[in-house]
Amino acid sequence: MAELIINNIGKLYRPREGEVEVFENASVRIEGGVFSDISERPLTPATDAAKVLDAGGMVAIPGIVDPHTHAVFAGDRTDELLMKLKGLSYLEILSSGGGIAKLLRERIGEFMRWGVTTLEVKSGYGMDRDTEVKQLQAALEVETLSDVVTTFLGAHIIPPEYSDKREEYVSFLTDVMIPYVAERGLARFVDVFCDRGVYTLEEAEEILRAGKKHGLLLKIHSDELENLGATRMAAELGATSADHLLLSEEEDLQAMAEHGTVPVLLPGTVFTTFLPHYPDARRMLDAGLPVALATDFNPNCPLQNPFFVAQLAVFKMRMMPEDVLKALTVNAAKAIAEPQRGMVEEGLPADLVLLEVKSFTEALYRLGYDPIRVVVKGGKVVRRWVNGAR
Ligand SMILES: [Zn+2]
Structure with a gap:
């Protein structure tokens, strides 16, 4: 030994x-x-x-545990910085899924270089069955020493071809994708981006309920651009974590405390998308919630250094060093149901x-x-x- x-x-x-x-x-x-x-x-x-x-x-x-990444996007998106600076809104570019295993291995290696030894990876750049499955498989099979936990985020955006028949895409997720992903053990979690311009509260609930029925654990992207009640809804369904939480209110915090939902804060995204304010971490800590931090690594927030996240937590959210350390380790592990980590x-x-x-x-x-x-x-x-x- x-x-x-x-x-x-x-x-x-x-x-x-x-x-x-x-x-x-x-x-x-x-x-x-x-x-x-x-x-x-x-x-x-x-x-x-x-x-x-x-x-x-x-x-x-x-x-360090990173409980929220979108590390399977395809290609390099450096050009998008120029577009953002010119005032263009972020364009969602659907990936082909090609070459993803190599990219993912390099990215997970970069996370490891920053001390991140366990991370969560979400799908959500495919939007069709084969690409989503390819992304989850790549994340599960990638040759790496890191521990990787996967999340099915078919409900990232509404694919443009479904914009006037949303219910068809939601049914595709609940009746086809979720059972498929759950049966094959491709993901531990199902997640939904519930916010203005993406999934409504009702759609998100339908998707999370389907995930729960098929044995997946639940996550939600909520209260980033608008508070639609998604944090409360997800907590009441027993969600493991609720992520973003810029606009969460007292009843959201109470619901999280009551149902053991971990708040995952992503200050890097607030920083890169010029959003007006940061989540109220102090209030969450005062409510006794086990606040976790994550990079939200994605084309819009190309951030893999957890110390940058930690510094935003200190300087923009006034978190104390001890709370930051827990947020990067033990609480982050809790947010991805990995109680032995951190x-x-x-x-x-x-x-x-x-x-x-x-x-x-x-x-x-x-x-x-x-x-x-x-x-x-x-x-x-x-x-x-x-x-x-x-
Ligand atoms: Zn995200």
Whole structure:
């Protein structure tokens, strides 16, 4: 059983649903891909074959979890930045699904480089059965060390050819796609973009109910451009998460608290789409909600660096460092029903990131600074920057 010891961790952050515990001068022992010993004194190898890494006083946090990405879009959309700057509204370009596996592998590798060891990937750029299935399959089968959780988002936009027969497309989703995807285990979640100009509250409810009936867990894109009541509706159906939440009201927060729905906030999208305000994270935290953060990586928000998201959370939403850390780890894991992720506990999978800072707060304070030095996934060192040691 491969053994890895990391000694001399200046501060080891152990986020849990309640508090974040911090171990000083900590060490971890990893065996068989899980943490087997977490200590506040140096550990000695149990076997000759053990690898020992000196963290040089760096900070360690759990592997970051990104619970909301649209990482399967096709192609590079750099040109769209120019279009946005010229004042054009974002054009949804339907993808062909071609070459997606290669693109996806590169993108997941880039996430890993930023310390993201588990991520959610949504379909939703196909809009026909074969392309949607191809996207989900690519996300499930991609050769990567990361853990990938898939979400069926056939209800991303209304395909233009269905604009005057919407109910036909909704029936196609509820009667054909959802059973197909659920039966084949292609997705854990079903999701709907319920907002002005996309899916109505009634359509969204129909789609989520169909997903639930077929054993999928539920997610919703809600309260981004208008509050249609989608957060409350989804929470009452038992949704695992509700995402965006710029315009959520008191009753939405209450419904989430009552039904255990995790609020997932995506400040990167607010930033890139010039929206007027950020979600009210403080109010959600005061209501006792386990706020999670995500990149929303998509052509409109080409963001894969979770520290940029974290800095928006601090500077635009006034989140405290401890809440930000939980939002990137334990709460994000909860948002994708991966309760073993986002924590550093004996017996749990050993995903860990070493940061070259003296505290997690310093990583939030230093704007644009890249603190990542070592990424451990399932007990293996998968990224290491040689100059990183202090
Ligand atoms: Zn999204």
